[in-house]
Structures are given as structure tokens and as C-alpha cells.
Amino acid sequence: MVLPWFLCIVLLLIVAALVIKIWLLKRSMKEICRELMEHFAEDTNVLLSTSTRDVHVRQLTAELNQQLRLLREQRQKYLTGDRELKMAVTNISHDLRTPLTAIFGYLELLEQEEKSPAVADYLSVIENRAEVLKQLTEEFFYYSVASTPEKQAVKEKVVLNQLLEESLAGAYAELMVHNITPVVQMPEQKVVRWLNPSAVSRVFANLIANAVKYSDGDLEITLTEAGEITFTNTASQLDDVQAGKLFDRFYTVETATKSTGLGLTITRALVEQLGGSITMSYEDKQLSIRVKLPE
Numbered sequence: 001m002v003l004p005w006f007l008c009i010v011l012l013l014i015v016a017a018l019v020i021k022i023w024l025l026k027r028s029m030k031e032i033c034r035e036l037m038e039h040f041a042e043d044t045n046v047l048l049s050t051s052t053r054d055v056h057v058r059q060l061t062a063e064l065n066q067q068l069r070l071l072r073e074q075r076q077k078y079l080t081g082d083r084e085l086k087m088a089v090t091n092i093s094h095d096l097r098t099p100l101t102a103i104f105g106y107l108e109l110l111e112q113e114e115k116s117p118a119v120a121d122y123l124s125v126i127e128n129r130a131e132v133l134k135q136l137t138e139e140f141f142y143y144s145v146a147s148t149p150e151k152q153a154v155k156e157k158v159v160l161n162q163l164l165e166e167s168l169a170g171a172y173a174e175l176m177v178h179n180i181t182p183v184v185q186m187p188e189q190k191v192v193r194w195l196n197p198s199a200v201s202r203v204f205a206n207l208i209a210n211a212v213k214y215s216d217g218d219l220e221i222t223l224t225e226a227g228e229i230t231f232t233n234t235a236s237q238l239d240d241v242q243a244g245k246l247f248d249r250f251y252t253v254e255t256a257t258k259s260t261g262l263g264l265t266i267t268r269a270l271v272e273q274l275g276g277s278i279t280m281s282y283e284d285k286q287l288s289i290r291v292k293l294p295e
Contacts, residue, residue, distance in 0.1 A: 028054065031050060107123065110123055157192060159192055161187075174212055175219075178215070182219040182220070185220075202270055203270050203291065216234040229291045230290045232287070233286075234285055234286060246280065
């Protein structure tokens with residue numbers, strides 16, 4: 001049976017209308033997806049919009065905008081709380097420094113007094129615990145600083161060779177106590193970068209301190225012309241699981257004395273804010289931490 005010509009025309013019009021409607025819906029979905037990507041990429045306050053008059057698409061857009069408002073409010077609360085927490089940590093760290101300085105001062109005075117062996121042992125324990133508290137206070141302070149990107153905005157011309165040498169000189173006494181004689185390889189020419197010098201020095205100091213904590217007595221440091229620094233040492237007391245957690249906040253290995261668990265966390269935050277990268281590998285009891293600083 002052949003359909004009448006006018007019925008064919010009606011069917012064609014219906015199909016054409018459906019095709020156009022589907023095309024319009026697809027265009028509206030693409031618009032919403034694009035605006036969502038822009039919203040998350042640029043952190044804008046602009047809400048989503050749609051050019052279609054379809055009631056379902058408009059309802060979807062309204063629901064998404066409602067969720068975006070809630071997400072923005074929650075993010076603002078998080079940022080406010082995060083800033084307040086960092087400020088509190090910084091203030092507490094500063095407030096603890098004064099009594100700690102007094103404690104160390106009186107401990108030095110007590111060292112000059114006559115005392116029994118038992119009292120000497122007690123004082124040694126007090127000094128050891130006070131030193132741990134001092135280090136923890138310093139780590140909290142630097143962690144709050146490292147977590148604030150604007151702190152690393154100031155850049156100067158730095159010579160990585162020189163900063164590395166200065167960091168090793170500053171850690172000389174601690175290295176000697178642990179019988180570690182570092183083997184250092186660096187190019188003769190200066191490796192120059194435009195970075196925050198205090199942040200780079202802190203990175204080097206933390207990586208040297210990490211080697212002191214976990215090294216079996218060796219340490220090899222390599223600096224390349226490309227600005228890549230590698231710290232390698234034997235760490236037989238670690239296993240694969242422990243090594244994989246070294247960058248976690250507050251994670252410490254029992255064999256690491258006077259460890260706060262913040263050193264490598266601070267190091268990673270500083271390196272990333274400097275625009276560099278930091279990676280760690282652990283194979284055949286060899287712990288290697290590699291830092292690549294930007295040009």
C-alpha cells in the first residue's frame with residue numbers, strides 16, 4: 001500500500017523536527033560541558049547558561065548551578081579554615097620559640113654545675129626531648145610557610161652549586177656524627193637558576209637530613225647541568241612500603257630518631273611551588289630522591 005503524498009510530507013517534517021531538536025539538545029549539552037570545564041579551570045563565579053528553551057535542559061542547568069553555589073560556599077569555608085589553621089600554626093610556632101630558648105639557656109647553665117650521675121642522665125633526657133620539641137616546632141613553622149604559594153614568589157639569581165655546598169657545610173657536624181662522608185658530583189660550570197634561594201636551601205637541607213636519618217653510612221649527591229639533583233644512599237632498614245610513605249605527612253620510621261615526619265612533605269611542597277618536580281625510588285636497598293628544578 002502506497003502512502004498518500006501529503007502523509008509522506010508530514011512524516012518527513014516530523015523526522016526533520018526531531019533531528020533538529022536532537023541537534024539542539026546536543027549543542028546545549030556541549031555548551032554546558034564547556035562552561036563546566038571553564039568554571040573548574042578558572043574558578044569563576046559565573047553560573048552556567050543555556051541557549052535552548054527545552055524545559056528539561058533548563059531544569060538540569062538550574063540544578064547544576066545550585067550545586068555549583070554549594071560547592072563554591074564549601075570551598076570558601078575550606079580556604080578560610082585552611083588560612084586560619086596555617087596562621088595558628090605559625091603563631092604557635094613563634095610562641096613556643098621563646099620558652100624553648102629559655103629552657104636551652106637554663107640547660108646550658110646546669111651543665112656547668114656539679115651534679116650526680118643520675119641528675120646528669122635526667123638532664124640529658126630533658127635536653128634530648130627539648131631538642132625534639134624544638135625541631136617539631138621548626139618543622140610546623142616551615143610547613144605552614146611551604147603551604148603558602150605566595151611565600152615562594154620572590155625569585156633571585158641562584159647558583160645551585162654554591163647553595164648545595166653551603167647546605168653540606170651546614171650539615172657537616174651531623175654528617176660526621178653519623179660517619180657519613182658524602183660523595184658529591186657536580187659540573188665545574190655554574191648551574192644558574194632564578195628561584196627563591198631560601199626555599200632551595202631548605203630543600204637541600206631537608207634532603208641531607210633525610211639521608212642522615214635513613215642512611216647506612218653512605219651518601220652520593222649528583223648535580224647535573226640541567227638542574228637535576230639526586231640524593232642516593234643505602235637504607236637497609238626500610239622496606240618498599242615504608243619507602244613509599246616517606247612523603248606522607250607525619251609518617252616516620254621507628255629507626256629514624258628525632259623525626260617529625262614533615263621534612264619530605266615540606267620538601268615536596270617547596271619543590272612543586274618552585275615549579276619543579278621530585279620523585280623517589282627504592283630498589284635493592286638504595287633510596288634515591290631526585291629533584292628537577294625549572295630553568
